[in-house]
Amino acid sequence: MIHREGYATILWTFIFLAILNLAVHFLLGEYLVAKILAYAATVALTYIILQFFRNPARNTVAAAGRIIAPADGKVVVMEEVSETEYFNGEKRLQISIFMSPFNVHVNRYPIAGKVKYVKYHPGKYLVAWHPKSSTENERTTIVVEDDQNRPVLFRQIAGAMARRIVYYAKENDPATAGGECGFIKFGSRVDLLLPPGVQVKVKLNQVVTGGETVIAEFA
Numbered sequence: 001m002i003h004r005e006g007y008a009t010i011l012w013t014f015i016f017l018a019i020l021n022l023a024v025h026f027l028l029g030e031y032l033v034a035k036i037l038a039y040a041a042t043v044a045l046t047y048i049i050l051q052f053f054r055n056p057a058r059n060t061v062a063a064a065g066r067i068i069a070p071a072d073g074k075v076v077v078m079e080e081v082s083e084t085e086y087f088n089g090e091k092r093l094q095i096s097i098f099m100s101p102f103n104v105h106v107n108r109y110p111i112a113g114k115v116k117y118v119k120y121h122p123g124k125y126l127v128a129w130h131p132k133s134s135t136e137n138e139r140t141t142i143v144v145e146d147d148q149n150r151p152v153l154f155r156q157i158a159g160a161m162a163r164r165i166v167y168y169a170k171e172n173d174p175a176t177a178g179g180e181c182g183f184i185k186f187g188s189r190v191d192l193l194l195p196p197g198v199q200v201k202v203k204l205n206q207v208v209t210g211g212e213t214v215i216a217e218f219a
Contacts, residue, residue: 003106005166005183006053013049017042048101052186055106058211060178062112067198068177069213070110070154071190073099075206083193086117086143086153092193093200095215097208099188107156107167107182107190108211109175113146118169123158140167140182144175150218153193156184178211 002010024038060068077096082089099105123138138158145151156165167182175181184190198216202208208215 001055001057002050003053003055003183005185006049009185010049010053013046017046052101052105054104056104058108058178058209060108060211062177065218066177066214067110067152067192067194067216067218068108069097069208069210069215070108070181070192071097071099071105071208071210072103073097073190073208073210075202075204075208076189077191078200078204080196081193083153085119085141086151087193091196092153093196093198093216095192095194095200095202097190097192099184099190101186104210105184105186105188106180106210107184109144109169109177109179109181110154110192110215111144111146111150111152111175112177113144113175115142115169115171115173115175116145116151117141117143117153118167118171120165120167138165140165142167142169142181148218150195152195155191155193156182157189157191158184159186159188 021039021042024035028035075095076098077094079094080091081094083092120140124136140156141153143151143153156167158165164185169181192215194216197219199219200216201214
């Protein structure tokens with residue numbers, strides 16, 4: 001299934017490639033090898049675009065205390081940080097998931113509860129694994145609090161290729177664990193900021209699946 005955020009991009013890509021293929025057909029004339037290579041390149045580009053905007057169904061096994069992966073990708077950071085935007089410098093465990101252009105780019109709520117905070121920040125487009133990308137890149141910060149008043153903060157962070165962060169969350173909205181909360185186009189990262197004392201269930205460099213992999217559990 002294709003995600004709705006990809007409809008316009010896919011349509012314009014098809015129009016561009018159709019025009020390009022017509023130009024190749026008429027301009028390259030009898031250069032058969034060149035025409036085949038050009039056609040193959042357009043097929044490959046079409047496949048990449050369709051793969052990027054895919055939205056496969058996910059089986060979220062929600063349970064009290066579980067914190068679910070908000071994105072597909074690889075765990076690239078696990079460290080204690082001081083969080084200043086929402087928690088006033090309190091210590092939090094940061095777990096960052098890097099999404100390559102080949103990952104599914106749908107973002108999902110890590111826990112069920114109520115959305116307490118949403119803020120979009122314009123910014124730079126450093127590579128997503130850069131240490132300062134969490135604080136200097138274009139990003140959206142979202143905080144969800146569960147029914148036991150335990151907050152989880154997560155950030156959608158644009159990367160060097162990403163130029164558009166889409167978020168659906170609004171303050172006081174209900175959140176469903178594994179439910180869609182946004183989308184980032186073309187390479188990016190999601191940071192989870194978890195309370196101290198959670199029981200971490202993943203390891204550095206582990207590949208996780210958004211909406212399915214259990215990242216941590218509240219103690």
